[in-house]
Amino acid sequence: MPAPARRALVTGVTGYVGSRLAPALLRRGWRVRVLTRHPDRVARRDWGGPLEVVAGDASRPDDLARACAGVDVAYYLLHSMDGRDGTASWPGTSPTPSPRRASAAWSTCPGCTRPTGR
Numbered sequence: 001m002p003a004p005a006r007r008a009l010v011t012g013v014t015g016y017v018g019s020r021l022a023p024a025l026l027r028r029g030w031r032v033r034v035l036t037r038h039p040d041r042v043a044r045r046d047w048g049g050p051l052e053v054v055a056g057d058a059s060r061p062d063d064l065a066r067a068c069a070g071v072d073v074a075y076y077l078l079h080s081m082d083g084r085d086g087t088a089s090w091p092g093t094s095p096t097p098s099p100r101r102a103s104a105a106w107s108t109c110p111g112c113t114r115p116t117g118r
């Protein structure tokens, strides 16, 4: 019996890198979950059908926890959150989800055995 397909979380799926990575993973047999603030934009993609879409904001720990549950690998493809002074370009900075706080939420991503891309 074949092993069940692994599941990847791709953030930034409406962006330059994520919109290339997600279909590439699907072609390789991965189950792909995306966390996006704009599910409508994902639905318009011709490769979007098989995606598991979690509507949410990556700066919100609860949304991130929902997105990360049960994934084998997670790709962080948002803007940089690791500025030295903590004020790096975390998108949607007002009201401020501090980059460090968002980073901390990401690092505790439950069920994620191999966070990558950050």
Ligand SMILES: NC(=O)c1ccc[n+]([C@@H]2O[C@H](COP(=O)([O-])OP(=O)(O)OC[C@H]3O[C@@H](n4cnc5c(N)ncnc54)[C@H](OP(=O)(O)O)[C@@H]3O)[C@@H](O)[C@H]2O)c1
Residues within 6 Å of the ligand: 011, 012, 013, 014, 015, 016, 017, 018, 035, 036, 037, 038, 041, 056, 057, 058, 059, 076, 077, 078, 079, 080, 091, 092
């Ligand atoms: N592009 C390149 O050539 C390149 C090269 C090397 C490294 N990188 C790195 O790769 C990463 C992605 O770059 P990119 O060029 O693909 O970026 P991009 O095109 O600007 O896309 C950014 C993505 O982040 C999403 N996003 C932003 N804030 C979010 C939030 N709070 N919650 C959920 N999603 C959010 C955006 O979704 P919305 O639709 O919701 O706005 C969008 O999908 C960056 O870390 C960048 O430094 C990029």
